[in-house]
Amino acid sequence: MAWVSLVFAGLCEMFGVAMINKLHRERNWKSLSLLVLSFGASFLFLAYAMETLPMGTAYAIWTGIGASGGAILGMLLYGESKDWKRLVFIAMVLGAAVGLKLVS
Structure with a gap:
């Protein structure tokens, strides 16, 4: 259950990053509320996962999902570069997260 919680925390982190971009473009209460709720949920699910999983592994996977997911969302939704190097x-990043899972 901790791994499911960790993945959900990473997905909430991705949504929060998207809401930062939306809030930057449209200053309104809905965007701000979604931003606060998504990051709050992300931290709660991360904290739950860290009750079972090692802190270093959990944090690395959480940030990996958030960082790579944010970059992918930027490419899909906001027209950011889809260069092969990127x-x-x-x-x-995703391979490193999987590697941490395999060795922990």
């Missing part, structure tokens, strides 16, 4: 480095 995709290679995103794959490296």
